Amino acid sequence: MNTEIITILLAFMVLMQPFSALTLFLDFTKGYSNKNRRKFAWICTLSVVITIIFFTVLGNLLLKLLGISLGAFQVAGGILVFIIGLNMMNGDGNPVKPDQEEVDVEHVQEVVPSMVSAVMPMAFPMIIGPGGVSTVVIYASRVNSNAELIQIILAGFLVGLICFVSLMAAHPISRFLGEEGLSITNRIMGMLLAAVAVEIFFNGLRQFMPSLFG
Template sequence: MDAEIVKIILAFVVLINPSSAVPLFINMSQGYDIHQKRKAARIACATVFITIAFFALFGEILLQGLGISLGSFRVAGGILLFLIALGMMSDGNNPAKPNEDELTSDEPKDLKPLTGSAVVPLAIPMMIGPGGISTVIIYSAQVTDPMRLGLIVLAGLCISIFCYVSLMAADKISQLLGDTGLNVINRIMGIILAALAIEIIVSGLRNIFPALL
């Protein structure tokens, strides 16, 4: 596994950041039994994997159909990721992901199955949002070898499994880390994501302006 694939996996870990979905999942799943929680977690994580796989396989085709160059998309995606990183490092406000308060409803849970919220808002956009989708398209569009494209999809599968484990351990993670611990993790992830965003922006600028090489 070369450095580029490691970078892709790291980007997925930082962007999806299951710890950010832990408080929402705990709030959503209160009053439900373990079987319903597992089913909701499986649906959410399957949605994350399907989303990553779809945009990895067809993202470049979408760009070509819209007439958008890869360089331009890299710059736009990098800027979006940098804004997300700034939010993670400051007050936690993420321009591409809603916060828990925005997604919490006062509607009684018995009127709404838990699985109904597993896809939206838990999986999309809380776990995989515009930033994650942009990253998948950016990395997959620069891959020509089917084997390397398969590695991107495999990375998505690994992250999805990691998300499932995190959601099922949500109560323990929350008790162990607390709000302070989760905030610290989000800020560390934000710093890493900011560095990745700059790399993507620079790569896009070099694509648009070859003289920068």
């Protein structure tokens, strides 16, 4: 596999963390048949992939329409991602994603007895939130050829595949890791995410204020 795809895939996985949504998935699908649980996971996964593709293809255009320079967006995105990583290392979770306790699962299932909750809040913002969208746009902004664009989209599909598999294996994964295992995993991901954020920040600063780097 191309090393660039692996780099993008790891960045997406560290930021989106489908494992962090396993408990919420179990709550939403409590009492569901295997068929409906699979359908819920499929709709959630498809929503994540579509979001990645949308911002990969149109993210840079949106920045231009809003008059935001790439450097400024990278600096802001780097700060946002670093704050997320710092909170994760401290065990506080992702500050721009809702806590699972804040999501009224019973109310959502009562009012919308369909698969709407698979899109929101499961896919967005639980799995791919503002930090994930920012990262997709930043990687897409570096694209210089169709081949590089395809690499990001392919990484998005791979994230989707991992997301679907992890959701379908939610019960055994949750039992295996437990609360402590999920907490440790979250802190390690936070450290990796902070490192990604620093790189994003300085790349943006280099474009936004090139005089600082000679």
